[in-house]
Amino acid sequence: MNILDIIYDKVPKALKALYDMDMGSENLIINVTKKEFEGDYTVVTFPFSKQAKKRPDQIAEELGVYLIENVEEFTKFNVIKGFLNLSVSDEYWKTFLADVLTNETFGESKKNGKKALVEFSSPNTNKPLHLGHIRNILLGWSTAKILEKAGNDVVKTQIINDRGIAICKSMLAWQKFGEGKTPQSEGIKSDHFVGQWYVFFETKFKVEYAKWQESDAAKSLLKEKEVKEENVIEFFKKYKNEYFNKYSQLGAEAKAMLLKWEDNDKEVKDLWNKMNGWVYEGFETTYKNLGVHFDTLYYESDTYLLGKDIINEGLEKGTFYKKEDGSVWIDLESEKMDHKLVLRSDGTSVYMTQDIGTAKVRYEELGTEKMIYVVADEQNYHFKALFAILDKLGEPFAKGCHHLSYGMVNLPSGKMKSREGTVVDADDLMAEVIKEASDAATEIGALAGIPKEEQEEIFRQIGLAALKFFIIKVNPKKSMIFNPAESVDMQGQTGPYVQNAGVRCRSILRKLGEYDKGLIAQYSDIKEPEKELLQLIHSYPEVVRDAAEDYDPSHVANYCYALAKNFHKFFNSGLSVIRAETEDAKSFRAALTESTLNTLASSMDLLGIDIPERM
């Protein structure tokens, strides 16, 4: 039995026996004892004081005596004010170590029979992936892994936003100015190729718009709106969308193309398929390089009409109401929100409509009662409303929906802006971190004797570890500052630092060869650095559970760092494994090293990070 379970079980019993108190285990406060005090676990006794009618330190004293007498795992205790510090026997820790060594599913929870869907990435198909997508993808991937470890059956998916005006802009630009060029003919990664045409469209549009601003139509508009001289620039900035829809030649052509697409026009559909095909090919490469994949895909072109029938049903049941102009709404004031549109007056759907429909389809197709949407925090309100609507519709999966909201990724210079060309491209970024890893490795020279191909793979693993760890270690809901220089750091609180701990484990175990696991129990007098490592390993399953419960991979990243740090400390503490003072010590430390490696590998895998054989 796990020592924490024992504490949670025995302390209430002790309180009952000593003071005739009924204290549920959920009200106990148990901490790992702070380093500066003796002991392994601490029971906080202040909360018992009122009921027991005694001073906290007195209770701690009496509780300590009782626990030592009645629980064999406890060997001694000390009391400081209302803190009861309990020491756990070496026997317990040695048994734990021997068990964990052979436990291949350590950290995993039993299957809970629940199916969870994690949706992440979900890009538009008009331009390549960038740093914002990377945060999204890493969070999604890691969350999926964590949920899996916590006992869920997980389906990883993305909804690809493959239709709409954006892709039409790329298509139109290529059609008008592309002269039949292809990614192959230009030697450009195919999603970047499509992105260039999107940018090209925007450039052309900008020119057109600037020219129009000098026209009579624009001047009379300014007069009509009574725009002051000094506000003209500001006005046109805001007016851009309306210009696009009302006056723009290019805008009209793009919209005409969208209409043709909706009409299933063969020529447009062919073009659409061609360009999206290029984009998917490029995305595939990026995902592969990043080390992620999906179990199933959804395309907006398939789902964008979903949800209408649900709206109509809900209309009959009175969940929604219709305005005079024919638009359909829902009143969310009871949820402290607004009235929300779910169907336009012309009967076409909005984003909300298809999200309602898609959620239901997924539930029906996949049986996923948990659905996690990894989407930036600018859509907090949208998802709050979506989940409230699903709940009002009485959907059984509504309560299992969760918006894993994450903050924007900013640069030290400020926001990323496509207009100013400061958007950090995903492919460039990965290439950059891998190159940095390669440079650092060359400088150190530890990989000199290894075949080129293996070296390349290790550089990739290290570079990506730096990038991934840098991003995942930050609490998702916080917006983060991405400093490119720091993201390629390989020292300190970084991915490579954690990898290095694992590599050191591997190196020791490789040199040591076989060892006698039967001697673990013979080791006497566990030293402080050994104990700290053991306790950390011991807490791994709890970390996974917490991370799954909070949908927060940063917990796992912080755990990885703590474990690596403690191993490095142990490694430098003078407690040698290979040259241990006795065979017992050698066996114990080898087992400790192996368990550390296994736990590091397992926890880093939850972040999508590999631990190389050497570095």
Place this chain on the structure above:
RNA sequence: GGUCCCGUAGCUCAGUUGGAUAGAGCAACUGACUUCUAAUCAGUAGGUCACAGGUUCGAAUCCUGUCGGGAUCACCA
């Protein structure tokens, strides 16, 4: 303006079901490689936990207000 999120060391971040003297890394400085990988370790220095009240044995953590930053409040996606 309404709603939501954030504010912790020079910088980047941990720590929030309320617990002991608030922790790491980077940057700076000092020391440790003929010793299991120095991408490491040991140490020095760095704090009004935005501010002001409140709740209590105890507050970075909970409540109220103020200030600062962000997001959102479309028949856009």
